[in-house]
Amino acid sequence: MTDTTSNEGQGAPVDGPERPGQLREFWFYFRENRGAVIGLWIFAVFAFLALFGPWIAPHDPTAQARDFTLLPPAWQEGGSWTYVLGTDPLGRDMLSRLIVGARYSFFVGVVVVTVAASGGIIIGLLTGFAPKWVDSIIMRVMDIILAFPSLLLALVLVAILGPSLTNAMIAIAIVLQPHYVRLTRASVMSELQKDYVTSARVAGAGLGRLMFVTVLPNCLAPIIVQAALSFSTAILDAAALGFLGMGAQPPTPEWGTMLAEAREFILRAWWVVTFPGLAILVTVLAINLMGDGLRDALDPKLKRS
Incomplete structure (x- = not known):
């Protein structure tokens, strides 16, 4: 029997014909926040620099001109x-x-958010469906x-793993995963208390389908918001570790x-401290x-209605 009740009680179904309308509704509410629109444009500029930085940069970022120091x-x-x-x-x-540094910061944000969100979502789903004693053990570990x-x-983890950008990303992802x-x-x-989940179970949905097809799509909204905020946190933590000499190395x-x-x-x-600081400030604020x-x-x- 086909599971047709995964979105029952959640408003309009999320089938193909409705998606353009949902995107228009999303953009309508998003653009009402002018700060968010400005942040989106700034983010787009930094993302462009991150993608095409090596070709846009007027000089080799590591080339030294000893006659023109400071x-x-x-x-x-x-x-x-x-x-x-x-x-x-x-x-x-x-x-x-x-310009080239934007690539490293955005790379850190993308990798950290992807790893932390993927692992966190899977563990969160398992704890939501697991027996109470398993749930208690996992959540106590997260609390610790x-x-x-x-x-x-993150600093302790990098000290154990060794200073490098890769190890910094691993440490930051571990730190953000409990969220x-x-x-x-x-x-x-x-979501498990709602009628559409009960209907899906009665319709014969297996545990995997129930977790990833029925329940998870209806949990994504707060996770997307958390991912956006974690992106800025990852950039800040990577910059802090780099400043302490435990992140990216010269x-x-x-x-x-x-x-x-x-x-x-x-x-x-x-200027040698102002411009990197401003780059971090503007990027994190925009995100x-x-x-x-x-x-x-x-x-x-x-x-608002």
């Missing part, structure tokens, strides 16, 4: 339009390093992980590593604004 930005006295944002202590072009400050736990587990479990427990043009390399020149050359817009558009309780 050159100020072009508009400041002594600057040169050859290096629009100036150079760092080794004579490397700041603009090129910032959440009891530690996230950056401190997805708790969120997915809570959504699953709420000469990688990662924004946190750039800050670490330039901190001793903060009084002599303001958080997008997350607010996603929450407004996907949460039915926040939609």
Whole structure:
């Protein structure tokens, strides 16, 4: 018997003909939040730089021009339009390093969110359907992980695994995973009380179909919002680990590593710390604004009638 009740009681079915209407409705509520739209445009710009940075950058981000060390930005006295944002202590072009650095930051965000969300969703689904004693054991483990400050736990994990960008991503994904587990479990427990799940069980839906086809699609809205917010958290944590020397290693043009390399020149050359810091600030702010817009558009309780 075909399961036709997976979305019963959840409003209009999510079949193909309705999807364009749902996308229009989503965009209608999303664009009402002007901050979210601005954040989307800024995010799109940084995503473009992340994709095409090596071809857009005017100079090799690792090439050193020893005769032009700590050159100020072009508009400041002594600057040169050859290096629009100036150079760092080794004579490397700041603009090129910032553009290429966007690729590393976005790569970290994509990998961390994918790994943390995938593992968290699967574990959350299992705990929602598992016997109570299994659920209790898993959730207590998640509580223990959440009891530690996230950056401190990531720092400890990287110290054990060894300083590198890859190990930093693994550590950040482990730290963020409990948030997805708790969120997915809570959504699953709420959905299991609804009539369409009971109808699917009566119709003979197996456990796998019940978990991944019937229940999971109706739990995705809060998970998508969490993914957007985790993206910014991953970029921040990766930059923090890079600043502490436990993330990306020189000469990688990662924004946190750039800050670490330039901190001793903060009084002599303001641009070497200001521009990487601004890149992190603007990117994280844009993603958080997008997350607010996603929450407004996907949460039915926040939609105005």
